[in-house]
Amino acid sequence: MAKFEKANSVGEWLDQRLNTTALTKVLMTEYWIPKDINFLWAMGVLLAVTFKILVISGLFLMMYYKPDVNLAFDSVNYTIMQEVAYGWLFRHMHGVAASVVFLIIYIHMFTGIYYGSYKQGREMIWISGMLLFMTFSAAGFSGYMLPWGQMSYWAAMVITNLFGGVPVIGDALVVWIRGDFNVADATLTRFFMLHVFLLPIVIMGIIGLHFYTLRIPHVNNQKGEEIDYDAEAEKYLTGNKKEAKVIPFWPVFISKDFAILGIFLIFYFYLVFFHYNFAMDPVNFDPADNMVTPAHIYPEWYFLWSYEVLRGFFFDVGPVKAFDIGLAAFGFANVIFLLLPWLDRDTKILPAHKRPMFFIWFWVLMADLIVLTIWGKLPPTGTNAWIGFAAAMLFIILFLVLPIVTKIDAKKRGE
Amino acid sequence: MSNETNRRDFLGYTFAAVAAVGGAASLVGMKQVWDPLPSVLAGGFTTVELSGLKAGEPQTFMWRGKPIFVLKKTTDMEDNSRDLLIGDDRFTVAIGLCTHLGCIPAWKKNMWKCACHGGEFNPSAEQVFGPPPRPLDLPPFSVKGTSIVLGEEGPEYKKIAAAMMA
Ligand code: FES
Numbered sequence: 001m002a003k004f005e006k007a008n009s010v011g012e013w014l015d016q017r018l019n020t021t022a023l024t025k026v027l028m029t030e031y032w033i034p035k036d037i038n039f040l041w042a043m044g045v046l047l048a049v050t051f052k053i054l055v056i057s058g059l060f061l062m063m064y065y066k067p068d069v070n071l072a073f074d075s076v077n078y079t080i081m082q083e084v085a086y087g088w089l090f091r092h093m094h095g096v097a098a099s100v101v102f103l104i105i106y107i108h109m110f111t112g113i114y115y116g117s118y119k120q121g122r123e124m125i126w127i128s129g130m131l132l133f134m135t136f137s138a139a140g141f142s143g144y145m146l147p148w149g150q151m152s153y154w155a156a157m158v159i160t161n162l163f164g165g166v167p168v169i170g171d172a173l174v175v176w177i178r179g180d181f182n183v184a185d186a187t188l189t190r191f192f193m194l195h196v197f198l199l200p201i202v203i204m205g206i207i208g209l210h211f212y213t214l215r216i217p218h219v220n221n222q223k224g225e226e227i228d229y230d231a232e233a234e235k236y237l238t239g240n241k242k243e244a245k246v247i248p249f250w251p252v253f254i255s256k257d258f259a260i261l262g263i264f265l266i267f268y269f270y271l272v273f274f275h276y277n278f279a280m281d282p283v284n285f286d287p288a289d290n291m292v293t294p295a296h297i298y299p300e301w302y303f304l305w306s307y308e309v310l311r312g313f314f315f316d317v318g319p320v321k322a323f324d325i326g327l328a329a330f331g332f333a334n335v336i337f338l339l340l341p342w343l344d345r346d347t348k349i350l351p352a353h354k355r356p357m358f359f360i361w362f363w364v365l366m367a368d369l370i371v372l373t374i375w376g377k378l379p380p381t382g383t384n385a386w387i388g389f390a391a392a393m394l395f396i397i398l399f400l401v402l403p404i405v406t407k408i409d410a411k412k413r414g415e
Numbered sequence: 416m417s418n419e420t421n422r423r424d425f426l427g428y429t430f431a432a433v434a435a436v437g438g439a440a441s442l443v444g445m446k447q448v449w450d451p452l453p454s455v456l457a458g459g460f461t462t463v464e465l466s467g468l469k470a471g472e473p474q475t476f477m478w479r480g481k482p483i484f485v486l487k488k489t490t491d492m493e494d495n496s497r498d499l500l501i502g503d504d505r506f507t508v509a510i511g512l513c514t515h516l517g518c519i520p521a522w523k524k525n526m527w528k529c530a531c532h533g534g535e536f537n538p539s540a541e542q543v544f545g546p547p548p549r550p551l552d553l554p555p556f557s558v559k560g561t562s563i564v565l566g567e568e569g570p571e572y573k574k575i576a577a578a579m580m581a
Binding site for chain 1: 450517
């Protein structure tokens with residue numbers, strides 16, 4: 001056993017047993033961050049905070065929510081919203097955070113794409129990040145179902161129906177996932193379990209992995225410059241702070257994150273108090289009814305782009321049904337981002353504005369995603385259907401040409 | 416290699432075998448926990464009496480939580496290979512969920528119209544307009560006198576299902 005001496009303070013007592021000094025060094029005061037990064041790199045901290053808000057507000061909601069088809073709707077819309085003191089606050093905090101978390105995830109993701117932060121050595125950061133996006137999507141969907149309103153019900157109907165597209169076992173798979181022939185009580189209780197326990201635990205695990213993946217390749221910077229972290233850290237520690245290209249995460253870098261976090265939280269609480277409606281579809285204030293469908297159904301805004309890719313293919317091609325083409329395209333849209341590190345054939349890590357072709361590619365992708373998002377909410381009839389089709393095609397083509405585009409950039413630079 | 420190592424290897428392999436059997440068994444158990452309960456499966460049969468239906472006015476019944484459309488055809492509605500013949504009467508039996516994205520179409524005059532994206536189905540449940548990729552699905556049923564039992568695959572069902580495949 002290690003030798004324990006009488007400690008002179010609580011800190012010392014803990015240090016002897018838990019080695020807290022070394023731990024804070026590794027995690028905070030000697031965790032090095034490049035100086036050359038902008039506010040877009042604060043999204044990680046914003047996400048961590050938003051996730052915490054979701055967990056805590058969720059705990060408070062869980063104390064009154066009842067996962068039963070007969071009670072769920074009233075437990076949310078009556079008990080939590082009217083009876084529980086500040087119940088409305090926790091519901092709006094939860095609902096708004098669930099929406100905002102996707103906004104930040106998208107910014108985080110496209111920052112990574114713009115600066116090439118998924119390349120050479122940072123593949124695991126990218127992959128664990130995409131896994132987080134997927135589990136967040138699953139958590140968002142399973143939670144959306146819980147209030148048991150009309151939108152909740154029909155969203156669950158459509159999404160579980162998608163599994164019917166799996167060859168051979170499709171129909172049986174749908175029944176198995178639902179635990180009933182229809183979306184029913186069994187479905188609600190199992191999605192409740194997923195939403196409040198299994199998915200959050202998985203998310204926490206992947207967040208741990210995501211942080212860990214940063215340790216070896218380190219965080220990217222605005223120029224994509226390769227930094228010798230040991231040498232730069234040495235400079236900083238010997239007092240040459242001005243020339244060192246790195247700063248410690250705590251307390252130096254985090255102060256910038258805090259400033260941005262402050263602005264974000266003001267924006268977030270502004271939404272919570274004055275614009276919570278954007279996260280609450282009016283249709284969802286009708287209780288679920290399996291014999292009446294709302295006139296027009298669509299997912300929350302953050303799923304619209306992939307929903308539109310699914311819907312975009314509305315005509316059969318030869319013997320292949322439109323529905324199956326859409327499903328295949330939808331599958332493509334959901335896994336293709338994972339493969340980004342291998343689709344990008346440029347040998348250097350550079351920001352998009354230093355890669356002329358990729359720069360165009362990036363902004364076309366942005367524009368396409370916005371078009372998909374907008375048209376995902378419009379009824380897919382007439383010209384809307386064709387615009388949806390074109391945008392969905394463009395999305396797929398963009399990823400098919402990415403290896404060529406990035407290769408050309410590298411060639412032009414003479415590599 | 417020493418004896419000691421072999422013994423440890425043996426213990427390791429034995430444990431792996433026990434764990435593999437236990438793991439496989441629990442996977443089977445976990446799969447079955449998600450299966451529909453017996454009470455749900457038992458509720459999978461619904462009897463619908465057809466003699467009271469008025470020609471040209473479809474009725475909606477609930478089976479397995481899904482709407483089932485039953486339409487007694489009028490004489491001027493077209494014949495179709497999917498018609499269910501009982502005596503002199505022709506019926507259309509269909510699951511009332513739009514084959515596009517699952518909305519419930521409503522009967523308007525002489526066809527089912529889906530409000531969601533404008534899909535339309537004729538009295539024989541065939542898609543005639545809009546995005547639905549196929550006719551309304553046929554639920555399994557068997558005929559008992561003048562009523563049908565939804566959830567059983569009778570010979571009449573098999574015949575119609577085969578005709579729809581062709
Ligand atoms: S769900 Fe009926 S037309 Fe789309």
